[in-house]
Amino acid sequence: MFAYEFMCTAFVAAFLAALVCGPVGWFLVLRGQSFASHALSHVGFAGAAAALLWGEPAFLGFGLSAVLSGMGMGVASDRFVGRDVMIGLVLSLAMGTGALCLHFLTHSAGAATALLFGDILGIAPSSLYWLGALAIGCVMGLAVMSRPLLFASLQPEVAEAKGVNLRLLDVLFLALVGIASAMCSQITGVLLVFTLMVAPAAASLRLGFGPMQGMAAAFALALFEAWGGLCLSWLTDCPASFWIALLGSVVFAAANGIAHLRGR
């Protein structure tokens, strides 16, 4: 398996995605914003499709649109609360715009499938530099803001009273979610970002770890799912995204079982 360069590239890319998705996902689940990763991946899809249409890399379009949308959601966070119809319409519009761009995209027939369901085996080795830089930037950014972010997530009123800038944290965190979604979409595709970002984090929280251990466990579980998915894909010749999604569900169910046995 490791004799092939594309497999080695895929394993490194999966490691980098798990490194970001685990800790970012832990905060997403803690804050009850799991849906944000789903929303940003949809908006990112439209950006990626538009970038392909203009001859630019899909990852660039995905990343830019997801990060800008994330920051927009952070700025307007109060206005999004309880606006499920509006959010649903924006998601539908984003998917529709992506579909329109792909319709006019005649020179890359497999692009739609790759965007929607991921193409981890198709990642170019040169892309690892970008992914690596983004992963390091994301992890460092989250490390710097994680203490006030934890406070603001658990006790927003008290945090605000203590001088924490809630709006700034919202914007910065959702920008990180945008980057994480872009990285994750490379592995699982737009439709399955949830599996790598939310499932490991939710399982980690169910196991009752503290913040630091919880983020580390979310990373370890995300890595297990991503690498496990790659191995199973190699063995069965089925898509890696399917196996990652399946492993995500199995890991979460196992964590629930353990939590139940421990009486949590």
Place this chain on the structure above:
Amino acid sequence: MITPAIEAGQLTVSYGGRRVLDHVSFAIPPGSFVAVLGGNGAGKTSLFRTILGLNTPEQGHVLVEGQRFGKGRMPVGYMPQMRRMVAGQLSGWHMVAAALRGRVWGVPWYSAAERAEVNAALNAVDAWELAARPVMSLSGGERQRLLLAQALLDHPRILLLDEPLASLDPARMRETTRRIHDLARERGLTVLFSTHDINPLMGFMDHVLYLAHGKALLGNVDEVMTTPALTALYGAPVEVVRADGRLFVVADGGADTLHCCDCAEHTR
């Protein structure tokens, strides 16, 4: 002259387009235990948020220990009304610890001294047995204790406690009040304790700050909880009834026996 712990001068605050405090002035002596009374919407939470710098007054000012502190820099511990608990699956210890120097950038990794500080806060409110349990498994009263422990972090000199007795049964109300009172006396803290029901605080409070119709009245229980004083505050006939060592406030013509001190708000 002793500097008041909290001083409001002509303080005017609106919430949701309605004026909840209208040119209110008072001075809370340091080290006193003050019951902040008033019905729903009387402005108790708005007053606390204004003291904390989260609401900007339309007019007037509020000083903490004679100064205007920047947001987050005042020596005040705040316990908000208990709403949805996001912490859910985290342990009680981690929920409390999140507030310790929570505004400082960095990772939530706690030094031995910081862990000791969190442990001391939990012990101070007899919540050590809650430390390892997931927050979602705790009762309302147990969660209140964690919030109180959180308010004690960073060595505050003033505590603002917003409805700390909400969701507690009567026996727990008295026990919680006693715990807070003893803690405040031991540490020399000034406490503003908002509540709907004055009776669990009887024997513990030094002063009452009664809010109604945008106005405020501060004094000891015998000065504030009288028929003439509250009638003047409400601007309508109100009767204060003492029975069995308990206080009841009823609006003129109110037929129901109400067990709280703010029934004038409800029967109006």
